[in-house]
Amino acid sequence: MKRWMYFTGFLLMMVTSGLPLFAAAEEGQAQHSEAPKTFDAGKFIMEHVMDSHEWHIMKIGETHIIIPLPVIVYTKEKGLSVFLSSKFHHGNKVFKGYMLAEEGPHEGKIVIANADGTINEEAPLPLDFSITKTVAAMLVSLLLMLLVFLPMAKKYTKNPNRAPSGFQALIEPVIIFVRDDIAIPSIGIHRYEKFMPFLLTGFFFILTNNLMGLIPIPPGGANVTGNIAITALLAVFTFAITTFSTNKNYWKHIFDAPGVPWWLKFPIPLMPFIELLGVFTKPLVLCIRLFANILAGHFIALSFIVMIFIFGQIHWIAGYGSSVVAILFYVFMTMLELLVAFIQAYVFTLLSAIYFGMAKVEDHHS
Amino acid sequence: MGLVSPDYGTIFWMVLAFSVVFFILRKFAWGPVLNMLREREQSIDKALLSASEAREGLSRLQAEHERMMQEAQRERDLLIAEARQIREQLINKAREEAGIENARLLEHARRQIESEKLAAMSEIRQQVATLSVDIAEKILKKELADRSKQETLIKEQLSDLKLN
Numbered sequence: 404m405k406r407w408m409y410f411t412g413f414l415l416m417m418v419t420s421g422l423p424l425f426a427a428a429e430e431g432q433a434q435h436s437e438a439p440k441t442f443d444a445g446k447f448i449m450e451h452v453m454d455s456h457e458w459h460i461m462k463i464g465e466t467h468i469i470i471p472l473p474v475i476v477y478t479k480e481k482g483l484s485v486f487l488s489s490k491f492h493h494g495n496k497v498f499k500g501y502m503l504a505e506e507g508p509h510e511g512k513i514v515i516a517n518a519d520g521t522i523n524e525e526a527p528l529p530l531d532f533s534i535t536k537t538v539a540a541m542l543v544s545l546l547l548m549l550l551v552f553l554p555m556a557k558k559y560t561k562n563p564n565r566a567p568s569g570f571q572a573l574i575e576p577v578i579i580f581v582r583d584d585i586a587i588p589s590i591g592i593h594r595y596e597k598f599m600p601f602l603l604t605g606f607f608f609i610l611t612n613n614l615m616g617l618i619p620i621p622p623g624g625a626n627v628t629g630n631i632a633i634t635a636l637l638a639v640f641t642f643a644i645t646t647f648s649t650n651k652n653y654w655k656h657i658f659d660a661p662g663v664p665w666w667l668k669f670p671i672p673l674m675p676f677i678e679l680l681g682v683f684t685k686p687l688v689l690c691i692r693l694f695a696n697i698l699a700g701h702f703i704a705l706s707f708i709v710m711i712f713i714f715g716q717i718h719w720i721a722g723y724g725s726s727v728v729a730i731l732f733y734v735f736m737t738m739l740e741l742l743v744a745f746i747q748a749y750v751f752t753l754l755s756a757i758y759f760g761m762a763k764v765e766d767h768h769s
Numbered sequence: 770m771g772l773v774s775p776d777y778g779t780i781f782w783m784v785l786a787f788s789v790v791f792f793i794l795r796k797f798a799w800g801p802v803l804n805m806l807r808e809r810e811q812s813i814d815k816a817l818l819s820a821s822e823a824r825e826g827l828s829r830l831q832a833e834h835e836r837m838m839q840e841a842q843r844e845r846d847l848l849i850a851e852a853r854q855i856r857e858q859l860i861n862k863a864r865e866e867a868g869i870e871n872a873r874l875l876e877h878a879r880r881q882i883e884s885e886k887l888a889a890m891s892e893i894r895q896q897v898a899t900l901s902v903d904i905a906e907k908i909l910k911k912e913l914a915d916r917s918k919q920e921t922l923i924k925e926q927l928s929d930l931k932l933n
Contacts, residue, residue, distance in 0.1 A: 454776060531778045538782040545790045552798040559805035564812045578802060599803055600795035608787065632775035636783045698772075 442716050444709040452626045452701045454537045455511055456488040456503060460621055470621060472539055476501060476513055477530040488533070501529065540625030541633065544611040552607070581606050581752060589756035598759045601644060605637060606752040613697060613744030617737055628747070629697035631690070638690035641755040642683075645762045652764035657682065689754055696747050700740040707732040 450459075458470035471489035481500060490498040502516040513533070515526040534542070555571050567575045586595040586602055612627040627633055655661070657678040659668065667674045707729045715722025913919045 449772070453772060454779065532781055533778055534782065535776075535779065537776075537779055538786075541783060542786055545786050548790060549793060552794055552802075556798040556801045560801050563805050564809050575806070579806065582803070582806075596803070600791065600799045603799050604787075604791045604794055608790075630776075630779060631773050632777075632779040633783055635775050636780055636787070640787075 442712050444706075444713060447709055447712070448702060448705045451624075451705055452629060452698060453511065454535045454626075454630060456491075456513065456533055456535055458536050458539065458621050458625075470539075472536065473534045474501075474513060475532040475534070477532070478515070481529075536625050537627055537630045537633065540615060540622060541612065541627045543622040544608070544615050544627065547615075548604075548607055548611055577606075578603060585749070585753050585756050589753065590760040594760075594763065595756075597648075598644070598756065601640065602752050602756055605640070605755060606748050609637070609693065609751055610744060610748035613747060614741075616697065616701065617740050617744065626698065626701050628693055629701055631694050634690045634694040637693070637751065638686035641689060641758060642686035644755075645686075645758045646682075648759060649762045650764065653762055656764050685754075685758055689751060693747050693751055696743060700736070700743055704733055704736045704740065707736060 456474060457472055460468040460470065462468070469489070471487040473485060474488050474490075475483070475485050477483045484499050484501070486498065488503070490496070491501075491503045496502070497516040497520050500516055501513050502520070502522065504510055504512050504514045504522055507522060509522070509528065513529060513531050515523045515529060517523045551570065551574070555574055558568075558571050566572075581603055582595070582599065585606075586599055589595075590598055609628055612633075615623040616626055616628065618624055658675045660674050660678060663674050710729045711722055711726045714725035912922065
């Protein structure tokens with residue numbers, strides 16, 4: 404009996420949670436009814452996963468609820484300008500000679516405007532160091548990390564040799580996991596300590612951003628670890644640390660791999676070429692794996708939401724009906740993403756640790 | 770803002786913010802935390818080790834105690850046995866000495882008695898002789914008051930002599 408009550412309650416919750424989305428879909432439909440264009444699912448999804456100069460929360464009627472973000476642009480002629488993105492009025496206005504391109508090849512970017520309010524196609528793009536949605540969400544995550552780890556560290560120094568308590572007890576097993584199951588087996592007991600700060604920062608950075616990305620409302624919901632710039636940079640850090648901690652043997656193994664027949668190295672340096680390529684593909688793979696996994700997660704989750712909009716366009720009953728199924732799938736997908744958030748943080752850290760471990764090659768062959 | 774083209778603005782902020790957070794966390798969080806974790810592990814390890822050492826020491830102490838107890842018991846038994854032996858010896862010796870003394874005393878007494886007896890005997894003998902002479906004298910006096918009787922006696926005596 405009780406179980407049935409829970410079930411119906413759950414269903415009701417599903418339907419009602421679909422309601423605002425459905426309303427938004429109808430809203431979108433109403434807006435687009437003037438134009439011949441119908442609801443563009445692809446555009447909707449892309450808008451959510453892509454970086455942008457404003458943080459869109461929702462739209463009620465014709466009013467957008469937006470968190471404006473700082474725009475920092477520089478051109479030689481006009482110098483440095485800093486202002487909030489709300490000055491553009493959602494791309495409708497020119498401010499200080501800049502405007503937000505809504506369409507065209509520079510969509511979503513800040514471009515130099517003509518006097519009549521059109522995009523100046525000839526002028527080069529201004530240097531754009533704006534705090535975009537991705538940057539803002541990343542800063543929030545980093546701030547969150549500082550807020551969590553600094554008080555926690557204080558707890559350690561204040562009462563040492565005590566059992567962990569509170570939030571410390573939640574984080575400590577993760578730190579010990581990174582140390583005992585990632586760093587020590589991959590790098591070795593004698594050298595792992597040097598790499599621990601990066602591994603821990605990287606692990607928690609990816610994990611925090613992955614988890615924040617699953618929260619649908621700001622400051623969550625941004626696609627930080629699904630942004631190629633972020634993952635590429637993380638991979639570059641790993642690459643740089645690996646390269647700076649190499650020894651002579653590491654390079655010897657690349658250019659003159661011992662135990663390999665000489666004709667694979669001379670006259671055509673096949674093995675050195677492959678090995679050298681491997682040096683660069685390793686971080687590249689790191690970058691793409693994280694990026695693609697998180698991006699795909701966002702894509703799939705959003706696709707289920709989009710289903711409501713599409714069905715709602717056909718008939719409002721279909722919209723309500725599909726919302727139950729869509730939200731069920733969405734919940735399932737979010738559960739899966741929760742797992743993926745941990746797995747990707749783990750995989751990135753583990754592979755980084757393995758690369759750090761490989762940077763110092765012991766000379767087995769002499 | 771392409772999906773797969775990295776944005777330099779994002780890269781700029783990421784490098785800046787990530788590096789700052791990395792150095793802050795390295796100095797103020799990871800360093801102390803990892804050190805404390807290691808210290809705590811070491812202290813737990815040490816505590817466990819010292820506990821097992823203490824347990825070992827205790828058992829060693831107990832064994833020592835047991836051994837000492839046993840030794841003490843043996844010592845006591847030995848002492849008691851020795852004391853008993855000494856007592857026996859003492860008693861035996863005393864008894865022996867007493868026997869010898871006794872014998873000596875007895876001998877002494879016997880000898881004294883013997884000599885006393887001898888003295889007494891000689892005295893008695895002397896007394897008896899004196900008395901017999903006296904008596905004989907008296908008898909003779911009385912007997913020989915009468916002349917006939919004197920002659921009879923002489924005759925008797927003489928006859929006796931002849932017999933001899």
